[in-house]
Amino acid sequence: MDSNFISQMSCICVGPKRAGKTHLLKALENPGSIDETTYSMPTNGTNIFTINLPTKNVNTSNTTQVTPQTESTMEKNGKDTTIPRRKSQKAPLKCIRILEIGGAMAPLWRQYYENVSKIIYVVDTSNLCQISAAGVLLYSILAEPRLQRCRVLLVLAKMDYAYRQMRNEALLMLQISKLQKEIRQELTIVEASAVDQTGLDAIYAWLQIP
């Protein structure tokens, strides 16, 4: 296993069809690559995304700055012979592979649950018709015996839309407070948009957690 990888494919990304999984993962892979005009084909099957996690610049002033860092910029920095002005120490680049499993494959998701330690569950906050069903689907995932020790990230996606559901309304429709009483997994909730990059930093931070 490549030592730069936090884990090999132990993170899966699921959620209903057209929830915004591919867009979000593309945005995490390459921030700025997505705008309002970007269109993703529905995922039939699976997609693999390799996401470079931001490196931490530990400054002498004791502040920790998290800055997204791509492989190419690391290469550039590697060749840079000038001495950095600030005394900072860069942590080694870490990557994580995430497997997106298409929403149309929901009946088959269970085939991918072996050795999963993290689940990203994406819900489209602009789709009123889908949101309650998304909550039921989430509950069915979290009830799975093989996923009891997973960390779960609930992404309230497409937050850039004016007609989206606000966080509290979306959580109410997903019945999250009821669900949290029943589940054993640690659930983190993030509001995100692949288009305006809301929430990407919070997702990077969650991905860093071992």
Ligand SMILES: Nc1nc2c(ncn2[C@@H]2O[C@H](COP(=O)(O)OP(=O)(O)O)[C@@H](O)[C@H]2O)c(=O)[nH]1
């Ligand atoms: N405005 C906006 N549209 C989005 C966003 N994410 C996805 N979309 C739209 O939703 C469609 C479906 O997204 P996609 O990522 O393919 O969904 P998936 O089926 O869950 O992978 C895309 O073609 C975009 O038009 C977002 O953050 N903001």
Ligand SMILES: [Mg+2]
């Ligand atoms: Mg997709």
